[in-house]
Amino acid sequence: MEPFTVHTGLVATMDRANVDTDQIIPKQFLKRIERTGFGQFLFFDWRFKDDGSDNPEFELNQPAVKGATVLVARRNFGSGSSREHAVWALSDYGFRAVLAPSFADIFYSNCFKNGLLPIPLSESVIEKIFARQSSTPGYKLTVDLEKRLVSDSLGLCESFTIEPSRQYNLLHGLDDIGLTLKNEDKITAYEKAHGIA
Amino acid sequence: MTSPSSTQGSGPRTMFQKIWDKHVVFSEPGKPTILYIDLQLVHEVTSAQAFEGLRLAGRKVRRPGRTIATPDHNVPTTDRSLPIADQISRQQVDTLRKNCEEFGIRLYDLHDPHQGIVHIIGPELGYTQPGMTIVCGDSHTATHGAFGSLAFGIGTSEVEHVLATQTLLQFKPKTMELRVDGNLAHGVTAKDLILYLIGKLTTAGGTGYVLEYTGEVVRRLSMEERMTVCNMSIEAGARAGMIAPDETTIDYLRGRPFSPQNFEEAAAQWRLLPSDAGATYDVVKTFRGEDIQPQVTWGTNPGQVISIGDKIPNPADFSDPTEQKSTAQALEYMGLRSGTLLSDVELQRVFIGSCTNARIEDLRAAAKVVKGYRVNNKVHAMVVPGSGLVKRQAETEGLDTIFKEAGFEWREAGCSMCLAMNPDRLEPGERCASTSNRNFEGRQGKGGRTHLVSPAMAAAAALTGRFTDIRHWNYKA
Numbered sequence: 015m016e017p018f019t020v021h022t023g024l025v026a027t028m029d030r031a032n033v034d035t036d037q038i039i040p041k042q043f044l045k046r047i048e049r050t051g052f053g054q055f056l057f058f059d060w061r062f063k064d065d066g067s068d069n070p071e072f073e074l075n076q077p078a079v080k081g082a083t084v085l086v087a088r089r090n091f092g093s094g095s096s097r098e099h100a101v102w103a104l105s106d107y108g109f110r111a112v113l114a115p116s117f118a119d120i121f122y123s124n125c126f127k128n129g130l131l132p133i134p135l136s137e138s139v140i141e142k143i144f145a146r147q148s149s150t151p152g153y154k155l156t157v158d159l160e161k162r163l164v165s166d167s168l169g170l171c172e173s174f175t176i177e178p179s180r181q182y183n184l185l186h187g188l189d190d191i192g193l194t195l196k197n198e199d200k201i202t203a204y205e206k207a208h209g210i211a
Numbered sequence: 212m213t214s215p216s217s218t219q220g221s222g223p224r225t226m227f228q229k230i231w232d233k234h235v236v237f238s239e240p241g242k243p244t245i246l247y248i249d250l251q252l253v254h255e256v257t258s259a260q261a262f263e264g265l266r267l268a269g270r271k272v273r274r275p276g277r278t279i280a281t282p283d284h285n286v287p288t289t290d291r292s293l294p295i296a297d298q299i300s301r302q303q304v305d306t307l308r309k310n311c312e313e314f315g316i317r318l319y320d321l322h323d324p325h326q327g328i329v330h331i332i333g334p335e336l337g338y339t340q341p342g343m344t345i346v347c348g349d350s351h352t353a354t355h356g357a358f359g360s361l362a363f364g365i366g367t368s369e370v371e372h373v374l375a376t377q378t379l380l381q382f383k384p385k386t387m388e389l390r391v392d393g394n395l396a397h398g399v400t401a402k403d404l405i406l407y408l409i410g411k412l413t414t415a416g417g418t419g420y421v422l423e424y425t426g427e428v429v430r431r432l433s434m435e436e437r438m439t440v441c442n443m444s445i446e447a448g449a450r451a452g453m454i455a456p457d458e459t460t461i462d463y464l465r466g467r468p469f470s471p472q473n474f475e476e477a478a479a480q481w482r483l484l485p486s487d488a489g490a491t492y493d494v495v496k497t498f499r500g501e502d503i504q505p506q507v508t509w510g511t512n513p514g515q516v517i518s519i520g521d522k523i524p525n526p527a528d529f530s531d532p533t534e535q536k537s538t539a540q541a542l543e544y545m546g547l548r549s550g551t552l553l554s555d556v557e558l559q560r561v562f563i564g565s566c567t568n569a570r571i572e573d574l575r576a577a578a579k580v581v582k583g584y585r586v587n588n589k590v591h592a593m594v595v596p597g598s599g600l601v602k603r604q605a606e607t608e609g610l611d612t613i614f615k616e617a618g619f620e621w622r623e624a625g626c627s628m629c630l631a632m633n634p635d636r637l638e639p640g641e642r643c644a645s646t647s648n649r650n651f652e653g654r655q656g657k658g659g660r661t662h663l664v665s666p667a668m669a670a671a672a673a674l675t676g677r678f679t680d681i682r683h684w685n686y687k688a
Contacts, residue, residue, distance in 0.1 A: 029536075030536075030537075030540070031533045031534075031536075031537055032414055032415070032512055032537065034512065034651045036630075036649070036651040036652070036653060036654050037651065037652060037653070040653055040657075041284075041630045041631065041632045041654075042632065044256050044257075044284075044632065045256070045285065045297075045299040045300055045302075045303050045632070046299070046303075047259035047260065047263070047302065047303060047306050048260065048263075049260045049263075049367075059652070059653050059657055088533055089415065089533065090414060090415040090418070090448070093414055093415065093448065093512070094350065094445075094649065094651060095349075095350050096257070096348060096349060096350040096352075096364040096365055096366050097256075097257065097366070098257070098366030098367040098368060099367075101366075116415060116418065118415070118418060118448055119418055119419060119448065119450055120350060120364055120365070120366060120445075123366070123369075124366040124368070127366065127368035127369070128368070177241075177243075177382065178241050179241055179242040179243065190368070190372055190380060191268070191270075191371065191372050191375050191376065194245060194372065194375075194376050194378060194380065195375070195376060197236070197237050197245060198376070200236050200237045200245070201236055201245070201247070201273075201376060201377065201378055204236045204247055205247075205377075208247075210274070
């Protein structure tokens with residue numbers, strides 16, 4: 015997994031609450047057996063018209079935010095299904111971080127398995143970011159995972175919370191399974207103690 | 212992230228705490244706990260990349276005997292003697308078969324009489340038991356909590372983690388008790404109960420919590436009704452939902468093919484699981500059964516729900532600007548006008564099925580409404596039993612005849628139109644009364660308009676062509 019240390023990127027905003035995983039990646043695209051190639055289907059039903067052309071009304075299709083790598087949304091982002099494909103789609107599309115007042119649990123956890131950094135910030139800070147993005151052409155944010163800070167060139171500097179072990183693993187690009195297997199003796203001991211053969 | 216509620220070793224514990232404590236393999240401060248997983252259920256949509264991950268890393272499945280699999284999301288509900296027409300679906304189902312063969316996992320494949328929706332076959336075969344930790348790459352895994360198990364929905368990377376290590380990394384969630392006392396009125400079902408609770412909690416009200424459903428109303432529920440309730444815990448954002456085991460649970464499990472061999476000994480252990488007197492939860496909310504009427508969702512998340520007699524809400528009813536905007540967007544997508552009575556809303560499709568409501572009791576309830584009537588000529592209605600066993604039992608009871616004579620389609624088991632990964636789907640603009648669990652935009656087909664209801668309410672809607680108060684239904688049985 016690619017480590018995440020510091021990232022500065024163009025910001026795209028999505029002024030919607032409860033963005034669910036069915037919107038992020040509709041079910042017909044879950045039939046793939048690979049982990050890759052999901053970016054082309056991100057927000058498919060909102061992004062494209064029925065004839066396959068870009069929907070000019072959709073936030074992410076605005077020319078000013080093409081190439082954005084930081085997504086900012088409203089509360090309860092990623093609600094609904096456990097499909098990790100939602101994270102794969104956001105990542106493959108190019109996003110490195112998602113900022114929102116809150117995230118759905120399973121989505122939040124899935125982000126860390128794939129190097130996508132979910133950043134919870136208060137509603138008032140998110141509101142401030144929305145306002146700056148809409149009034150500042152080419153608005154960018156810098157995310158510093160080590161310092162746990164989100165900043166811009168206009169004086170914004172906000173800290174965010176993250177479990178220390180998640181922060182550490184993401185900074186170093188560490189994979190969960192490898193880490194757990196370092197404790198394999200404890201798994202075997204548990205199984206022995208519980209009569210699991 | 213320690214929770215202030217009852218903790219290990221010191222005094223009374225909640226059922227959640229007892230199960231958590233028993234399954235800790237290792238925990239150290241600042242890191243997620245390593246929890247042992249008793250049972251992993253696998254289906255075709257979220258497992259392919261997990262098995263591929265094992266293959267690439269040269270790993271095996273640690274405990275193949277604690278893993279069972281079945282295809283359910285992609286499978287057609289029509290003639291299964293033909294190969295699956297959609298090539299990508301077919302490949303995904305074939306991939307599951309190959310993976311199960313290669314890694315030594317028991318598979319209830321398409322032609323197996325026990326195949327069905329994964330959250331229906333687990334319990335009916337006796338795999339799901341009280342006190343277990345259970346996972347599946349599907350958010351409705353919460354269903355199994357109905358047995359007093361701790362059941363989590365997980366993503367594909369975690370599926371791979373459990374396959375490789377038989378453990379799951381979890382930060383300990385908080386606990387919320389939802390106590391429902393009193394009585395449910397005639398015509399009000401378990402589905403209405405959980406929709407009502409989600410409406411009160413909202414779609415994120417349970418985020419970070421494991422819910423435990425308690426109280427007189429919950430105690431009286433059958434196992435299938437408890438599964439309906441626990442199934443939709445995720446729709447309130449919760450990590451899991453549980454109901455303490457009791458004699459109802461024990462009676463259900465007695466004699467099932469994979470129930471414990473030393474059954475009475477196991478049952479004695481299960482009786483020790485319910486929360487101790489004096490155990491504390493992080494949050495407690497109480498409700499009265501009498502307050503609950505038949506529910507119908509109107510919007511694009513399960514929290515946007517009203518009673519059958521209510522009017523479609525107005526954005527101005529909400530003070531929060533984000534809620535106002537959500538409401539306006541939902542009304543537009545659903546093609547509804549504020550102030551309309553639900554009973555004036557007509558529909559074109561009815562779907563009775565899904566892991567929420569496709570068990571035998573659900574089909575009996577719907578058949579009781581349907582008997583002697585015919586589907587409205589503007590409606591296309593479909594019944595999809597949850598498993599091969601449910602389908603055959605329904606046929607033994609003659610329920611299929613009741614549905615078919617009324618003009619319903621009677622199908623093979625699968626997830627079907629709950630999420631429309633197979634050919635069963637809504638056309639844009641079609642309005643559907645559905646016994647499933649999600650009404651997100653496009654869930655049942657792009658542009659499709661989903662209203663979540665109980666099986667009896669769905670059946671009545673199929674017959675009248677509009678949302679109908681089941682409490683006043685004239686049964687012809």
